[in-house]
Amino acid sequence: MTISPPRFECLWREGFEPAPTEPPRLPTRARCVIIGAGYTGLNTALELARSASGEGIVVIDSLRIGDGASGRNGGQVIPGLKLDPDQLLARLGVEAGAALIEAVGSAADYTFALINRLGIDCQARQSGWLQAAHTEGTLRVLGQRARQWQHQGADVRMLDRQQTQALLGTSIYHGALLDTRAGQLQPFQYALGLAAAARVAGVTLAERTAALSLRADAGGWLLSTSRGDIHAEQVVIATNAYSPALLPGLPQTYVTLWSLQAATAPLPDSLAPQVLPGDIAVSDTFRVLRYFRRSHDGRFLLGTRGAFRDELGAGDARRVREEMLSLYPQLASVQLSHCWCGRVAVPASTIPFLSQPAPGITVALGYYGRGVAMATRMGAFVADLVNGLPAAQSAYPVLPWKPYPAAPLHRTAARVTANVMRLRDLLERRLRAGAPS
Numbered sequence: 001m002t003i004s005p006p007r008f009e010c011l012w013r014e015g016f017e018p019a020p021t022e023p024p025r026l027p028t029r030a031r032c033v034i035i036g037a038g039y040t041g042l043n044t045a046l047e048l049a050r051s052a053s054g055e056g057i058v059v060i061d062s063l064r065i066g067d068g069a070s071g072r073n074g075g076q077v078i079p080g081l082k083l084d085p086d087q088l089l090a091r092l093g094v095e096a097g098a099a100l101i102e103a104v105g106s107a108a109d110y111t112f113a114l115i116n117r118l119g120i121d122c123q124a125r126q127s128g129w130l131q132a133a134h135t136e137g138t139l140r141v142l143g144q145r146a147r148q149w150q151h152q153g154a155d156v157r158m159l160d161r162q163q164t165q166a167l168l169g170t171s172i173y174h175g176a177l178l179d180t181r182a183g184q185l186q187p188f189q190y191a192l193g194l195a196a197a198a199r200v201a202g203v204t205l206a207e208r209t210a211a212l213s214l215r216a217d218a219g220g221w222l223l224s225t226s227r228g229d230i231h232a233e234q235v236v237i238a239t240n241a242y243s244p245a246l247l248p249g250l251p252q253t254y255v256t257l258w259s260l261q262a263a264t265a266p267l268p269d270s271l272a273p274q275v276l277p278g279d280i281a282v283s284d285t286f287r288v289l290r291y292f293r294r295s296h297d298g299r300f301l302l303g304t305r306g307a308f309r310d311e312l313g314a315g316d317a318r319r320v321r322e323e324m325l326s327l328y329p330q331l332a333s334v335q336l337s338h339c340w341c342g343r344v345a346v347p348a349s350t351i352p353f354l355s356q357p358a359p360g361i362t363v364a365l366g367y368y369g370r371g372v373a374m375a376t377r378m379g380a381f382v383a384d385l386v387n388g389l390p391a392a393q394s395a396y397p398v399l400p401w402k403p404y405p406a407a408p409l410h411r412t413a414a415r416v417t418a419n420v421m422r423l424r425d426l427l428e429r430r431l432r433a434g435a436p437s
Helices: 039-051 085-092 094-105 107-118 136-151 161-168 187-200 314-327 329-333 371-386 407-434
Strands: 029-035 057-060 129-133 156-159 175-179 204-206 211-217 220-225 228-237 254-264 281-284 291-294 300-305 336-347 353-358 361-365
Touching: 029 039, 029 220, 039 057, 039 187, 039 361, 039 371, 085 094, 085 136, 094 107, 094 371, 107 187, 107 371, 129 136, 129 161, 136 156, 136 175, 156 161, 161 175, 187 204, 228 371, 254 314, 300 314, 314 329, 314 336, 353 371, 361 371
Parallel strands: 029 057, 029 228, 057 204, 129 281, 228 361
Antiparallel strands: 129 175, 156 175, 211 220, 220 228, 254 300, 254 336, 281 291, 291 300, 353 361
């Protein structure tokens, strides 16, 4: 695989860059202002518009649509959370845990149904997701996970080594969990489609409009933006790992990690049957996991944990290239075309963070690898709260406002931990490569 050099730009934007437009005039008053035009913010606006109308609903973003995680993620639509059903039941109790399991377990179905209802052209297909086990121990963990979801009625099952190899075209995994509820899409097109639907519904959507400060005001909140002030009855903050310090402690409610991705040129016909022949979305169980799939135009894409920065260089591209070749050595002759990264929010709550730190303020962020489906689904939960649903009745738990104590230390620890995990993975792979067959 050559890198001469790749474009350090997000693949998903190529060919889909919308024409520049002037931001609409901001109203001075609004029923609800949503800060953050990603999946959560846009679907919150759509759900609010469905329950009433788009009038009085304003979405602002300091960037353009899709500049954050919603336009640069891996496009894997995965239901559930990082915690398994039994863990959610133990944490929340039987009744609340069961409600949450149903809500998050249906997140991918919800997302694909939304895409169909709105007619969004984003290469969406509910073709499943494979979680591949790199050791016998992780295979047993996946078996327990599959049994828990099966107990909840989900179409999740285990594959043996041969079945996994047939779908992936590589023999390094011991088996896999197959979740047929999941799928894939073009994430930037999906974000653009949600934004277009919101505009049609009457929502005011203003890009390049930064939220500068927020303070309580008579009958609600006064939001100062880079383009003027808005008096809002309610405010939703859905800025994920790109959150400004609008509330005390807001940037400390999560730790920021970076996800690094790259794509090859479209694979030649001779390689297509060898590289991911099952054409399915995949994540693995390494400590620093890899996630990979094929794009609509036949490229191979792989993502992994990135360096703790937004800027990329040749070393980043080399690292993703090495990860690709560890799976598929036959890619050595294929050009690496694009390399990009984005921020990931790991919440202090260990599950996506939904909170109401003050009356009329709702915060939702922290999807940690489940962002396409869960960020979309979260928009409906947020809209319920904005529409007056008591927090105690929410299917998704409304958590106490809880910033990380000593957040800078957590960020330092995350860097050290990521490097240690990467080293352990590397040593483990080398030991396995040198072991007799």
